[in-house]
Amino acid sequence: MRHQNTAEQKSSATDLVSEADRTAEALIRDVLRRARPADSIVGEELAPRDGSSSVTWVVDPLDGTSNYLRGYPGWSVSVAAEHEGKTAVGVVYDPTHGLLYSAALRGATVNGRPIRVSATTNLASSLIGIGFSYDAADRARQGAALARALADIGDVRRGGSAALELCHVAAGALDGFVEDDLQPWDWAAGAHLVEQAGGLTAPLRRVSTHGVIAANSALWEPLHHAFGLGLSTGRTPSRS
Incomplete structure (x- = not known):
């Protein structure tokens, strides 16, 4: 079912912001301000709030706005x-399915149950999540990279919410994820979940945006190679 919300274009006709995005971020910020008044807050839709503590909250109030507006499952809230x-x-919360993914510094869970990245070792049998830019020229470049990668990987999925796709990597439903045109609020929580579930992540740096690559350790190097990426040092969870 489509959600009846006023939506505006941002960078392109497919980059949308809805009334729900702004309302959700305002509500999240209000909760954080009350509980943690000294902390900084950075979010997708509203201006940054500087605080005096060493803690910064990174908020995407609705990751997958186009999916949400069309009533297509595949949107989430990421903090x-x-x-x-x-x-x-x-x-990361998946409201459509009632799934709450969470991680601190000792493992990751969904609705309180421990999750772990997949044990897939062969890229040819892997299932990889991907994402595309809002910019048409960038999408063409990403499509060409994907066309080359398809010779090496098993299959791909494009869900439309990077935060949620990273949760699927953390839970072992996907074996990896690659998208090179994102903002930190798109992947900050999801990447942490992957790391705490035993996987590796690294930022994919471009001029004005940071994407992310995520996978289990066995597929880390082959996935870079398949997409023509220079091998990066993956972050792993701290065990100290």
Whole structure:
């Protein structure tokens, strides 16, 4: 069922912001301000709020706005907490399916049940999540990279919410995820979930945006190679 919300274009005809995006972010910020008044907040839709503590909250109030507006499953709410620049907590909620993914520094869970990245070792039998830019020229470039990668990987899925796709990697439903045109609020919580579920992640840096690559350790190097990416050092969870 489509959600009847007023939507506006941002960078392109497919990059939308709805009334629900702004309302949700305002509500999340209000909760955080009441509970943690000294913390900073960075979100997708509203201006950053500077605080005096060493904690910054990174908020995507509705990741997958186009899906949400069309009534297509595949949207989420993503919140991460960074302490001195390092993610310490990541939470992603999938309202369509009632699934709450969460991770601090000792593993990841969904609705309280432990989750773990997949044990797939062969890229040819892997299932990889992908994402595309809102910019037409970038989509063409990404499509060409995907066309080359399809010779090496098993199959792909394009869900439309990077935060949720990263949760699927953390839970082992996907074996990896690649998207190179994102903002930190798109992947901050999801990447932390992958790391705490035993996987690897790394930012894919471009001029004005940071994407992310995520996978289990066995597929880390082959996935880079398939997409023509220079091998990056993956972040793993701290066990100290």
